[in-house]
Amino acid sequence: MSRAREFSQSIHGGHLTRRDWLFGGTGLGGAAIGMRGLSAGQPVSSPGTVLGRAKSVIVMFLGGGPPQHETWDPKPQASEEVRGAFGTIASKTPGLFVGELMPRTAQLTDKIAVLRAMVTNDNAHSSSGYQMMTGVPHIPLNAESAISKPPNLAPHWGAMAKYVDQQFGALPQAVTLPNRIANMGVIPWPGQTAGVLGPQYDPWLLTCDPSQADFKIPDLALPKEISGRRLEKRLALLKQVNRRAGRVADSSAVSRLNRQTKQAIGLLNRSKSGSVFDLSQESDATRDRYGRTRWAQSVLLARRLVEAGVSLVQINWARVDKEPNGGSWDTHDKHNDLLKRYLMPWMDQAYSALLTDLSDRGLLDETLVLWVGEFGHTPKFNARAGRDHWGHCFSIALAGGGVQGGVVHGESDDRAAYPVSGRVEPRDLMATVFHCLGYSPDTELHDTTGRPLRISRGRVIEQIL
Known part of the structure; x- marks a missing residue:
């Protein structure tokens, strides 16, 4: 050489x-x-393709897996062991009924596109989460407590957003908060770093609790x-x-x-960056609208970050002390109790507040909001009154950033167990996210050895744009 x-x-x-x-x-x-050109993704698109104009992405990652039956894909005609204990309510979208525990969100579905047939075919938190955040299936599937090592070093969507956005400002282009996702709190999932792109593209991990009265970022002084x-x-x-x-x-x-x-x-x-993290600049009414929990205030902070120019912010569900499985959506036990007591109310309040806030500020059209988890839950309850892992068919939602609201794409069977039509995979979601940001799935990035890789090998989900 x-x-x-x-x-x-x-x-x-x-x-x-x-x-x-x-x-x-x-x-x-x-x-x-x-070699300078190798450090910036070059948009590539077919003749006639109209790419999106979104400036930012907010990912609400509901770790543990939000259940499809009690959220976007209820099955009121199924037996109770399938449909669960909760009913349905009409939404703002004609013909779309959602779970009764999300009343605020139901009034905003004209801004939301629902995908009812997302598939990872992976029932392990770590490896299915890897696929959702990278668009690449883990090798092998169903690998619980997997860690970041070859061949599973595909870059996180925040790392790719950081790679293609070469406009370095006062703030990082990609931020993850308020904590990293980890099994049992100590084994970080793969897919949360830049992987083969190199550590310079890692999203900035901000471990914090914005709900605290004395909240500040120690490293910003x-x-x-x-x-x-x-x-x-x-x-x-x-x-x-x-x-x-x-x-x-x-x-x-x-x-x-x-x-x-x-x-x-x-x-x-601290001129620009310091003020971004100062939530005292928000009115009490605004903070109350989101909710005063660690996770809800992280959602508010995410809005402030994209408003300040950050390209992609991922908000991971925050740990809840003294609750089963750290208070996550991993409801193997007491499923109904946990959903009704805090999981659904906290989510419904903060998610609806974010969409309303972005819309009121004129930012929703340029901000893509993802409502996702690593998978859904089993069609039937287990013996412990819980639902288990299910990656064979589940629901996610997108809003803003060029997405057409009031749309439902995909259909599951009568138990919300398997797709009937409109099947999509994480690679298709990844292609759609970057399409909305103005990049074709064919856009080339280069790893640390100079080898090219595409943003995604999936297809853009045109039906929701």
């Missing part, structure tokens, strides 16, 4: 040795400059021993060093580092 090729690969992966620096600064920096004046001196010195760095300073790796440095400085300056 030529030295130029070695240098190109090293800068693409974001790793520069001292020898690379010397090499890049002695006349072959052009090789590095020539200078250490006590460093004054603002001292920071200014350090930045001046950095500027002098950069001017003397020569051609290597034009390499993609160094350019990327410079952007990240500027972003970090912007965060420390």
Whole structure:
């Protein structure tokens, strides 16, 4: 392999040795400059294709799996062991009935497209979640407590959004909050990082509790021993060093580092970024509308983040202490009790508040909102009055960002167990999300070795656009 090729690969992966620096600064920096195009996705579309114009995505990820029967696909004619204990209510969409525990959401279905036949064919939290967040099936399927390792290193949708959006501002382009998803709280699911794209594209994980009265981000402040004046001196010195760095300073790796440095400085300056995280700027009425729980206030924070220019925010369901399975949607026991007592009311309140808030602010048309989990639940109750994992057919919902509201795509059988029509997969969802953001599924990204990969091998779900 030529030295130029070695240098190109090293800068693409974001790793520069001292020898690379010397090499890049002695006349072959052009090789590095020539690789710059590999660090940005190039939109590719068929003639006549009209891509979306959404600017941001908010992913509401209901970890544990929201049940299709009690939400978007009730089966009132089925036996009680299938339909469950709850009834249905009419929605704003003629002919669409939803579960009775989501009355606020029912009045907003004219803004929502429902997919009733999503399929992962995977009944494990970890591996089915990986597929939902990457659009790539885990190898093998049904792998519980799987971790991030080859061959399962497909990038998270936030990482891909970060890759294609090269406009580095004061805030990261992709944020995950208020916690990482992990089995038993300690085994992180795969699919939550940039994977093969490299760690520079990892979404920013913000572990926080915005519901706390003293909520703040500790890392957005200078250490006590460093004054603002001292920071200014350090930045001046950095500027002098950069001017003397020569051609290597034009390499993609160094350019990327410079952007990240500027972003970090912007965060420390707290001018724009600090105010984004200051929920005290919201009225009590607005905060109450979302709900005062950790998860609900994270939803409100997500709205503020996209309003400030973040491309993709994923809000993971927050742990609820002293509740079964950490208070998640994994309702193997006491399914009806948990849904009625807090799962559905909290979701219904925050989800409806977000859609209404975005609409009132004129942001819904440019913000795509996903309502998803890793799978659904079994058609029948188990012996413990719960529902188990089910990835063979479940429901998700999309709103805003170019999605046509008042639409139901797909149909399940009489038990909401298997698709009858309109079957879609996570790869199709991924294709649709990036279509709404203005990128064809064929858009090429490049991994840390320079190999191309497509955003998705799925198809855009035209029926909801």
